[in-house]
Amino acid sequence: MFRGMTRYPSFSQTKEPTMDNNKKFPVVCQCLKVLNVLDYRSIFQDHRSKKLFAGSTIGLHVVAQLLQLKSYGELSEQLQAHTELAQILQLDSISASQLSRKTKSLCTSSLLALFTHLAAELHSQTHHLQGVSKSIGRLQVIDATSISLPLFLGEWAKCSDKKCGVVLHTRVMVASPDIVFPNKVIASTAHVHESTVAMELIQSDDTTYVMDRGYSKFKHFETWLKNDVRFVIRLREWDRMFPVEGTERATPAESPHILRDVDVLTTKTKTPMRMVEYMDEQGRLYRVGTSRWDISAAEVADIYKNRWLVELFFKWIKQHLHVVKLFSKDPTAVWNQLFLSLIAYTVHMLITLELKTTKSPWTTLKLLRIYFYDNWSNFVKAVSRPPSRTSKGRQKTNKTKERLGSQRIIVR
Known part of the structure; x- marks a missing residue:
């Protein structure tokens, strides 16, 4: 990132992400408070900007990831439909084309620095956990996942005659069987082999590295x-x-x-x-x-x-965040959106840890989306609410399974 070249502190110098005690704040405000970059300005990207700055652009993209919005147009409509979001970001309206241009101008290394900063906070909040078990300890699993690009628009990432794509070489920390988060990521085009970046993902510490x-x-x-x-x-x-x-x-x-x-x-x-x-x-x-x-x-x-915990992480971000279908196929925009999706994941994990809930991250994310513009207290109540149904319901017997399996239905 451009250290010393911003009018505001760099990401590594900002205060640690915290939650606000005001329970009347909307959930979106709490999410952006954890992110803590709305006042960020870049002297290069923002020197001619009048209202859409680097910090507010990052905040908008995190909102898009948490809500799994599909395009810049949907993100623009969010500002029109929800005045509280516009007030928090100090934006009355932004067009899809403005968002697209601003995303391409964001500094990728700054986004990587922000992700590293949030991952360090996750590590700080989970350092007391013993990992998989007391004898095994904490694990760091290393693997890579690919995201395909269309042949015509992804020509810059072409790795064969029929394939274009990028790869996220990822190291995830297994703080416990239920708490898994990425703490280092290297992005590359698809033809870069895993072993090429392996040494950059491994360091001497008290964790065990697991690889395929x-x-x-x-x-x-x-x-x-x-x-x-x-x-x-x-x-x-x-x-x-x-x-x-x-x-x-x-x-x-x-x-x-x-x-x-x-x-x-x-x-x-x-x-x-x-x-x-x-x-x-x-x-x-x-x-x-x-x-x-x-x-x-x-x-x-x-x-x-x-090791399969990293596969479950890749599956999670591809299903529940907007990683597979990218907003733009421009090289810088692709890298930026991938890092922004990881930033959104760390924000979600920090909120989940703050709630100290036993619910799964997916359940927490669903409730966050439902209460996104509601008061924080209502969201906390929903997360803390015990399940209304405690029994497993009517269980199928072997006879039931045989009867269901014997049916033959043909619709012509």
Whole structure:
């Protein structure tokens, strides 16, 4: 971002995001207060602006993501339909074309800095959580997800004759089984391989990094082992592993799915790592390499199973935020919208943590959308309201299932 070149403090210098105690404030006001950038001005992007500044543009896009609006036109109509939003942002009306031009002019590195700032606040509020379990600790899962672009408009992101797209290389923190949030993201075009950015997503700390086969690279193993990085990574089928003599460990009788536990070397490593082979419930064989000798082989297998939490995160943001269908196909606008969607996710998670609710993030987001222009107190009551139905309802018996399965219906 442009440090020292704004008339207002940079994102890293702003106060920590907080909630307001005034329960009569509308929910949208509380969301934008957590964001805390409405007064942000950029000397480059805003030097000729009269009413639509960088901070208010970011706020508008976060509103669009939380409400899952589909276009700049719908976002413009929100200002016309809800005077409270217009008053908060100090905007009476903005056209779709103005929003489009302003989005393209936003500084992408500033948005990345804002996302990093909010992710750090999430980390601060969840540092007391023990992760998956006390023995395993906190995990950081690394993976990538792709967003396709049309061939004609996405020519700048072309990676083959039939495909154009961008990729979000993401590291998510697993603070607990229910609290998962991204804390580092690298965006690229689709032809950039995962292993190219793997070293930028990993650092030496007290968490365990979990990765799939796409990040399996022998020279990385040696670096991680020498730097005492905790990791669990799935090995590729063709990766040759050479067992170290005398390191074979007996498989526990209470964990029959564990097939092998041994230290191994590769053709390019001199420092041994631990390899665990296990079978999943569907009978598929997994080989994972790890630097964790302090836990059991079954716990190593459990760590890799938690890799699917990043897949659930990708599924969540694609279904519930506006990530798949982008407002614009301009390169800068694409990068900006992707980072703005991640900013909206962190704002939503900060609100969820503030409420201390046991409801799922999706349930909280649905209620937030319903009460978005209502008072904060009404939203809190809705989130705190116990379920009206406690029973599981009438359960289907085997006879019912057989009867339903035997029906044959043809409509011609």
